[in-house]
Amino acid sequence: MATYITTEMHTGGEPFRIIEKGYPEIPGDTILDKINYLKREYDHPRKLIMWEPRGHFDMFGAILVPPDHPEADIGVIFINNEGYSPMCGHGVISLGRYMVDKGIVKNLTIPETVVRIQCPCGLVEARVQYDGKKSGAVSFLSVPAFLYAKDVSVDVPEYGKIVVDISFGGGFFALVPASQFNMEIKSSASKIRAAVGTTLEQLRKDCKVEHPDYSDLSYMYAAIITDGKDEYSEKVTANCCVFADRMLDRSPCGSGVTSRIAQQFGRGLIKLGQTRTFESITGATFKAKPVKSVKCGDYDAVIVEVSGNGYYTGTSTFSLEEDDIIGRGFLLS
Structure with missing residues (x-):
């Protein structure tokens, strides 16, 4: 046995x-x-x-x-x-x-x-x-995190044209504001799972990603729906991650907020040392900040510090x- x-x-x-x-x-x-x-x-x-x-x-x-x-x-x-x-x-x-x-x-x-x-x-x-x-x-x-691609369009069944940024934070994440689905970030878990899961599945079909150093990491791992508050602020910003086979993360997602910081850093919306607070659907929070500029292959990348509590x-x-x-x-x- x-x-x-x-x-x-x-x-x-x-x-x-x-x-x-x-x-x-x-x-x-x-x-x-x-x-x-x-x-x-x-x-x-x-x-x-x-x-x-x-x-x-x-x-x-x-x-x-x-x-x-x-x-x-x-x-x-x-x-x-x-x-x-x-x-x-x-x-x-x-x-x-x-x-x-x-x-x-x-x-x-x-x-x-x-x-x-x-x-x-x-x-x-x-x-x-x-x-x-x-x-x-x-x-x-x-690990080195970077904004991989901006404003990538994908036609998602039942939702139409959705535009995402793709960022690497330990895996490749698609980042999309909830407003593109005509939803609130505090929508029901089932609605988020359906909308973001369908988008992720379509991106896996249509969008090929390539990590500069590790071919085994060259696949679309997850998608994150956000409140769209990407400009630096001391106020809390919310997001929810859907990954693997439509799994819905209860936490703010550590590698996901890493990807969001990399996206914001790549778009010039946040500076080194500026800390943001990220909230999940459970109300749990992580803090994250970019701490060091680095390179990952030809990409301008950043090391991100993320903090939280496990129990x-x-x-x-x-x-x-x-x-x-x-x-x-x-x-x-």
């Missing part, structure tokens, strides 16, 4: 299931090699752990693996309802706390401890508030009996 042990967390209401035991050693020299192996040969545990009856349509999780980057403390493979994510900011925020609390990071320092996490998109440095007894808020520095919700032990066919995983959208 297969058995899996997890720690359960959430960031801004978005679940983060950390798989501690159950996976065998995953072949592959790099994290991207390991992901490609899982896609080809060993995808069934992802479905068992993410899908019903143990998970749900919007469940998100992580497999911890040895890093291949010399500076990393841990490597991580992010998993979702469709497959594998290139980056997950809400996951990094929760995982930062977990790394400190579980003693995986040996050099604990006060008032904050640095945790270096090798994500599929690259090395991400997280800083975890730590008072010697308890971990707290987490911030992280993104523990429990632990789980999952099992699968050999004759339990339905228990291997299914989804109801």
Whole structure:
């Protein structure tokens, strides 16, 4: 009987299931090699752990693996309802706390401890508030993020012509104001899932993206509906991310707000060091700011600092009996 042990967390209401035991050693020299192996040969545990009856349509999780980057403390493979994510900011925020609390990071320092996490998109440095007894808020520095394309038009079934910007913040994101759908950003989750999900699916068909360094990241990962407030302001700006197979992010989406900062920076709407607050459909907030100008291939890019809070919700032990066919995983959208 297969058995899996997890720690359960959430960031801004978005679940983060950390798989501690159950996976065998995953072949592959790099994290991207390991992901490609899982896609080809060993995808069934992802479905068992993410899908019903143990998970749900919007469940998100992580497999911890040895890093291949010399500076990393841990490597991580992010998993979702469709497959594998290139980056997950809400996951990094929760995982930062977990790394400190579980003693995986040996050099604990006060008032904050640095945790270096090798994500599929690259090395991400997280800083975890730590008072010697308890971990707290987490911030992280993104991989190079950049505005990839402006004003891309796509004809979306039932919604007509939609114009998006495409930005990279660990994955490629399409960014679109809610007004283009004649919607409010606080519309129902089902309306957002339908409109943004349909747009994302059409973009995947019509729009090819190419990362200058990593071909495995060259696909449209997600789309974000925003309140259109892209000009710098100290006031809160709201957004909602739809990714993978129409998953709807409960948090502001760490890599998503990274992409929004990269978009705003690329359009000259925000300066280095200016902090913005991003709100999700749950009311959770992340803070983010551009901190350093860099290059990514030929693109003018920026390093973004994102901060938020992750919380523990429990632990789980999952099992699968050999004759339990339905228990291997299914989804109801």
